[in-house]
Amino acid sequence: MNPLDIKIISAIQNGSFDEDTFNSLALEIFTHQYQSNLPYHRYGDSLGKSPTQIARWQDIPAVPQTAFKEFDLCTFPVENAVKIFHTSGTTTQVPGKHYLDTLELYEISCLEGYHRTFAPFAPLNFAILAASPALAPHSSLSHMLDVWSAQFAPRGSFFFWNPDGLMIQAFIDAMKMAVDFKEPLFVMGTAFAFVHLMDALQKRGESLKLPAGSLVMETGGYKGKSRELTKAELYASLTSTLGIPDENIFNEYGMTELGVQFYSRGSGGIHTVPPWARVQIVSPSNGQEVATGHTGLVRIFDLTNRGSVIAIQTEDAAVRHETGFSLLGRVNRAETRGCSIAADDLIEKGKKS
Amino acid sequence: MSRPSTSERATLLAGILSGFPQLGQIAPGDLLSLLDAELGSPAALEQFVPYTRGISKRARPPQSILHICSGNLANPGILSLTFGLLLGSQNLVKLPRNTSANDFLQVQAIPAKSELERFIAALPENLSADVTVVRELSDTQIAQSEVVIVYGSDETCGKLRRKVGWNQKFITYGHRLSFGIVLQEGITPETAKRIAWDTAIYDQQGCLSPHDIYVQEGGPVSPTGFAAQIAQELELFKIQASAPKSISEDSADSDVKPDLCRHYGVSFERSLEEQSELMHLRSSYTFRSANDPRVKIWQSEGDDFWTVIYEDEKQFATSCLNRVLFIKPFRKLSEVVEATALYRPYLSTIGVAPLAGLPEQFALTLGALRYCELGTMQSPPLFWLHDGRPNLADLVTWVEREESTDDTDIHR
Numbered sequence: 001m002n003p004l005d006i007k008i009i010s011a012i013q014n015g016s017f018d019e020d021t022f023n024s025l026a027l028e029i030f031t032h033q034y035q036s037n038l039p040y041h042r043y044g045d046s047l048g049k050s051p052t053q054i055a056r057w058q059d060i061p062a063v064p065q066t067a068f069k070e071f072d073l074c075t076f077p078v079e080n081a082v083k084i085f086h087t088s089g090t091t092t093q094v095p096g097k098h099y100l101d102t103l104e105l106y107e108i109s110c111l112e113g114y115h116r117t118f119a120p121f122a123p124l125n126f127a128i129l130a131a132s133p134a135l136a137p138h139s140s141l142s143h144m145l146d147v148w149s150a151q152f153a154p155r156g157s158f159f160f161w162n163p164d165g166l167m168i169q170a171f172i173d174a175m176k177m178a179v180d181f182k183e184p185l186f187v188m189g190t191a192f193a194f195v196h197l198m199d200a201l202q203k204r205g206e207s208l209k210l211p212a213g214s215l216v217m218e219t220g221g222y223k224g225k226s227r228e229l230t231k232a233e234l235y236a237s238l239t240s241t242l243g244i245p246d247e248n249i250f251n252e253y254g255m256t257e258l259g260v261q262f263y264s265r266g267s268g269g270i271h272t273v274p275p276w277a278r279v280q281i282v283s284p285s286n287g288q289e290v291a292t293g294h295t296g297l298v299r300i301f302d303l304t305n306r307g308s309v310i311a312i313q314t315e316d317a318a319v320r321h322e323t324g325f326s327l328l329g330r331v332n333r334a335e336t337r338g339c340s341i342a343a344d345d346l347i348e349k350g351k352k353s
Numbered sequence: 354m355s356r357p358s359t360s361e362r363a364t365l366l367a368g369i370l371s372g373f374p375q376l377g378q379i380a381p382g383d384l385l386s387l388l389d390a391e392l393g394s395p396a397a398l399e400q401f402v403p404y405t406r407g408i409s410k411r412a413r414p415p416q417s418i419l420h421i422c423s424g425n426l427a428n429p430g431i432l433s434l435t436f437g438l439l440l441g442s443q444n445l446v447k448l449p450r451n452t453s454a455n456d457f458l459q460v461q462a463i464p465a466k467s468e469l470e471r472f473i474a475a476l477p478e479n480l481s482a483d484v485t486v487v488r489e490l491s492d493t494q495i496a497q498s499e500v501v502i503v504y505g506s507d508e509t510c511g512k513l514r515r516k517v518g519w520n521q522k523f524i525t526y527g528h529r530l531s532f533g534i535v536l537q538e539g540i541t542p543e544t545a546k547r548i549a550w551d552t553a554i555y556d557q558q559g560c561l562s563p564h565d566i567y568v569q570e571g572g573p574v575s576p577t578g579f580a581a582q583i584a585q586e587l588e589l590f591k592i593q594a595s596a597p598k599s600i601s602e603d604s605a606d607s608d609v610k611p612d613l614c615r616h617y618g619v620s621f622e623r624s625l626e627e628q629s630e631l632m633h634l635r636s637s638y639t640f641r642s643a644n645d646p647r648v649k650i651w652q653s654e655g656d657d658f659w660t661v662i663y664e665d666e667k668q669f670a671t672s673c674l675n676r677v678l679f680i681k682p683f684r685k686l687s688e689v690v691e692a693t694a695l696y697r698p699y700l701s702t703i704g705v706a707p708l709a710g711l712p713e714q715f716a717l718t719l720g721a722l723r724y725c726e727l728g729t730m731q732s733p734p735l736f737w738l739h740d741g742r743p744n745l746a747d748l749v750t751w752v753e754r755e756e757s758t759d760d761t762d763i764h765r
Contacts (some may be wrong), residue, residue, distance in 0.1 A: 008530065037646045046643035064636040071644065284628035285657055297629055315633055331629040 002102070004032055007106055008276070008303050009035075014318060017275045025303055026057035027276075037077040040309050057278065058289075062299050062313040068096030068257050073308045076101045084118070085287070086138035088223060098140070098257050098308060104216065104352045105304040109259040110144045111151055116274060117250065117263040121215060122184070126157030127174055128190025129197060135159075141220065141258045145188060153186070166193055168200045175208050185211035187242070191218045191234060192226035198241045199226075209243030212269050217263075218246050220254040221330065235267035253327055257312055259304030264327070272324040276303040281320035282313075295319050295328065356441070357479050359398050360385065366435055369475045372467065373555075374611040375732070376428060383735055384439055390736060391746040398440065398749075401457075407756045412749040414440035417639045419498035421490070421513065423505040424449030425558040426618055427468035429526065429739075433502055434472070436744050438480050446473065463709025468616065479602060492516055500524065500748055511549040524747060526740055529560035529701035530671065533727050534689060537572035539706030540579055549586035551704060553594075553659070554731050557674045561731050564672040565679040567689045575648055576682035580663040584631070584651035585678065587659040594619045594658075612680045621658060623675060630673045631657040639661050667692035686711075690718050699741065704730040 004254075007025060010016055031051040034041050040063065043114075049061045061075065068087065072078050080101050087096035100106060116170055128145050136142040147156035160171040169276070170172050178185045187210075194216075201207060216238055222228045222346040229237065235249050246266045254261035262271040273279045281290045281296040298314045305312075318325040357365065365386035370379045385395040392412050394402040401409040418437040422430035430446070436442040440548035448469065473486060480541045487494070494499060495513070500522040505509050510525040517523045533551065535544055551563055566583070594613045613619040621632070635652055638660075644650040647665035659676040669692050670679045683689050693700070697720035704727040717725055722735065722741040733739075 042643040043640050043714070046639060062636075064633055064640060066633065066637045067640045070641065237515060284632040285623065286624065286655065287632070289750055295625060297632070317629070327735055331644075 004306055005105055012108055012112055023057050026301060029306050030060045032311060033075050037073060039071040039073060057301055060311045063309045064313050065257060069094050074099040075307050084138060085140040085256045102305050104291035106259045106307055107147050109304040113261045113274060114152060116147055124184050124186040125155050126153040127185050127187045128159045129193035131161040149156050165199055166196055179208060179212060182211045184211045186215045188217040190220040192222045194218055195226040198237050198332050201241050207241045214244055215248050217250045217252055232267045258300060258302050260302040270321050270324045270326050277301060281318050281325055290320055291322050292322055310344040355398060360366045362439055365477055365480055375616040377732055379735055381561045387735055391743045401613050401754050405463040408753055410751045410753045413752050414749055416499045417443040418500045421447045422449055422469060423501040426555045429504045430469040430474045435490050438483060440748060444500060447490045482582045528699055530699055531563050531702040532560050533563045533566040533729060535566060535568045535706045536710040537569045538710060540572035540574050544706040544727055545582035545588045548583050549590050550728055551730040552678045553587060553590045553676055556618055556620055559731060563624040563730060565669055565681055567681050567683045570682050574678060579664050579678035580661055584661040591653055591658045627675055633677060634673055635660055656669050669693045669696055686715050702730050
């Protein structure tokens with residue numbers, strides 16, 4: 001095992017990090033990555049931010065998420081990867097790849113994250129609206145849900161997904177059974193899968209009141225795979241069709257390129273940051289952290305990303321809070337305001353026509 | 354209030370246009386020459402003028418013109434309204450609305466007063482009587498206009514097409530884009546300055562703004578070296594644009610000194626969407642340039658005012674605008690033809706340095722509708738054939754009069 005991993009894991013297991021512990025571990029991880037991840041090394045050099053030039057975790061260069069599409073960002077030879085997670089996205093795009101030489105860091109982050117968020121609730125059966133790892137071997141979400149299932153769903157879990165997609169009828173049957181047996185369910189899946197499910201229920205004129213204590217966790221946005229709802233609309237709809245109160249609905253914010261996840265509770269909930277990560281909400285115009293209450297882009301520092309890059313700059317907008325951040329969503333490209341055109345829309349059109 | 358004659362309208366309009374130096378010097382005679390060029394005579398609106406073989410013709414202007422203006426820049430709207438007023442039509446002007454691609458972001462208000470609004474406000478009573486301004490448009494207003502002119506995205510044009518009747522004239526100016534070519538002999542410091550100007554004004558939002566500049570290899574300076582010069586010139590432009598302003602508020606002041614921010618739409622303000630896009634583009638290219646010697650990036654410090662990206666990849670790159678310019682090397686013009694082929698249906702202008710060096714056959718194979726010297730991409734002459742069409746001739750309807758002749762042969 002990488003000696004750094006032992007330090008990271010024991011720090012996570014020992015509970016909270018003070019600022020100094022976090023800082024020194026973050027810098028140590030960055031130094032390791034600088035030495036063994038050449039594209040990151042060169043990026044750091046080009047910004048004048050090599051390990052000898054910085055002393056604070058805040059100055060560690062954050063890699064744009066898109067770089068995962070163009071470069072193999074790992075601290076080991078890619079052939080040593082035990083797992084490769086791919087980003088989703090449209091079929092025409094090249095996926096970003098996250099190489100892992102061990103699953104331990106990723107899994108401890110998933111498990112601790114679950115524990116910190118959902119431990120207050122009794123063990124439940126899982127009903128999963130996503131593909132299983134067997135069907136989606138490169139999905140980090142499927143992997144996480146599988147790890148959770150093994151650890152936290154002693155009575156059973158099921159991925160309601162077959163090669164044709166969401167198994168709506170089977171899911172509805174399972175929910176009805178849970179209602180009959182008064183067994184609380186933990187329903188988890190992608191936001192677009194929930195939309196498809198609720199549309200199907202509404203079409204049939206059905207609604208269900210899941211037993212008290214049931215939970216929902218939605219994640220991942222829509223990516224054009226269903227009609228899009230605002231968070232408030234989605235949660236209201238989940239409450240009315242599944243009978244889950246707002247405070248029992250959670251959002252998971254995570255990404256293929258990271259080990260850490262962030263959770264919020266209820267439609268107005270704030271995403272909290274676990275001790276092994278830091279989040280800055282930065283102004284896109286100058287890269288500086290915005291003041292509390294202001295909107296910027298999410299920049300994440302994650303100690304469990306030892307094997308790739310510790311700091312990632314996302315294109316997700318959020319409002320900074322004292323205790324975390326409230327996620328607004330991916331910032332779409334600015335709309336073209338007239339006769340000029342800014343992006344590859346024309347090419348896309350050309351392909352369609 | 355008597356209706357002004359054509360030449361009176363030309364004089365009034367030219368007077369107001371003198372407060373808009375970005376449109377060039379437009380004298381009353383220029384507007385009459387435009388009538389002459391497009392309608393065959395400056396008098397064609399007021400009397401029958403000889404056409405051909407015993408036929409005379411008189412131009413009947415449309416009763417009413419609806420001008421749907423886009424938000425990216427004001428010039429097309431100002432000129433469109435100028436042409437409508439020159440013809441003597443009633444004009445309904447739909448001003449742009451500001452929209453955001455992201456529901457969760459607050460939409461920034463439109464700048465206090467656009468140049469188009471300033472133009473409308475400056476019109477004297479006998480012209481402004483023919484102008485109505487709206488921000489929202491009803492289907493009835495669309496249906497009641499004899500001519501509908503749309504400046505905007507292809508989507509906007511398509512949406513409006515469905516609302517226009519078969520008996521209405523419908524003229525659209527949809528998506529277009531432009532680029533530049535610098536031939537070996539055009540690689541000079543002056544050209545770099547001209548490219549910076551073409552790129553910088555109107556925040557690169559116009560369809561005449563260059564996205565890319567193709568620079569020929571083998572000249573006095575390498576394409577990368579030339580990219581660095583353009584970057585330097587953009588920095589000088591930024592310094593100039595940041596200088597404090599002293600400008601009279603009198604819009605009709607004929608001695609008005611051109612002001613970069615006001616007349617040429619230069620702004621430092623960006624929406625969060627734009628900032629985010631620029632940040633990502635810059636960091637992605639910084640990452641690439643650190644890892645790929647064929648990529649280089651130059652950018653303004655401390656803000657996102659300008660970005661120059663050199664890429665040894667010929668394929669045309671669309672810029673995210675706001676002064677993001679791609680520089681690409683080439684050896685033979687045929688390479689540029691190939692690299693831009695996908696965009697050919699959308700090409701507006703190609704700025705060339707020097708234009709005389711561009712063999713004529715390439716003007717057709719490259720596929721643009723306008724070729725000009727670099728440095729003038731954003732200032733087409735009053736007489737330009739906008740998107741390949743005349744400006745006035747498309748609007749009028751001809752009434753003709755066939756003079757009888759003695760040898761008329763009537764068969765019964």
